[in-house]
Amino acid sequence: MNAIIKRDSPLTLSYQLKQILEEMVSSGKYKIGDPFPTERDIAEQFGVSRITVREAIGHLVYQGILRREQGRGTFVTQPKAYEKINELISYTQDMRNRGMKPSSKVLALKLERPSWEVMNSLRLGESDKVIKLARLRLADKGPMTIQTVYLSYNVCPEVYEKDFDWTTQSLNLVLKDLGFKVVSAVQRISADIANDLEAELLEIPSGSPLLIGEQISYLGNDKPIETLKSVYRADRYDIVVN
Structure with missing residues (x-):
């Protein structure tokens, strides 16, 4: 393979590597079910650190292109639906566009150690902390979705330290006011059924269908700023992708 990592590129090494690895799959070099090269082999082939490889593979796992199996390795899988989003609309604006209030x-606002998935998505170190903001989002006073967002505390501590009213405040607008311009995102859409806690919060029977949106938002320098998981009532919400 002739693809190379350009160290003078404004794109991060992990992003360049992710694009190369994704092309290796989309070109048919590796097919669904095939084992994928190890982190060590990829690091040696492209002259990058294993941390960089781990970040790149983590993005492909998030997109559903690869899957990790404990004790077995990494394999090519059938991608789930996901969409690169260039026009971002907040929940607040989305509901207003639908004619709803x-x-x-607020379910939670706290500092905590990130899970491996969050740490990988936000490209954090093991000692870094994240801000967790979980909210039950309503429309016309009825429950619509449970949203949980994680942000790096080191990047935007103001989200946690300042006294924002998160019952009405848009996180997108707060980030914009703090000088963070979110320019793109990757969103994965899937289906699930409600567990007991989700059912209680969303006021639906346990086992009811849900729409799940999982999103990573990026700044202009390809730096991830937040991860967001939205658990929607399938009977009240639809997702339209242009």
Whole structure:
């Protein structure tokens, strides 16, 4: 393979590598079910660190292109639906566009150690902390979705330290006011059924269908700023992708 990592590129090494690895799959070099090269082999082939390889593979796992199996390795899988989003609309604006009045109930606002998935998505170190903001989002006073967002505390501590009213405040607008311009995102859409807690919060029977949106948002320098998981009532919400 002739693809190379350009160290003078404004794109991060992990992003360049992700594009190369994704092309290796989309070109048919590796087919669904095939084992994928090890982190060590990829690092040696492209002259990058294993941390860089781990970040790149993590993005492909998030997109559903690869899957990790404990004790076995990494394999090519059938991608789930995901969409590169260039026009971002907040939940608040989305509901207003639908002619509904948005509001929120705060479920959690705290600092914590990130899970491996969040750490990988936000490209954090093991000692870094994240801000967790979980809210029950309402529309016309009825529950619509449970949203949980994680942000790096080192990048935007103001989200946690300042006294924002998260029952009405848009996180997108707060980030914009703090000088963070989110320019793109990758969103994966899937289906699930409600567990007991989700059912209680969304006021639906346990086992009811849900729409799940998982998103990573990026700044202009390809730096991830947040991860967001939205758990929607399937009977009240639809997702339209242009």
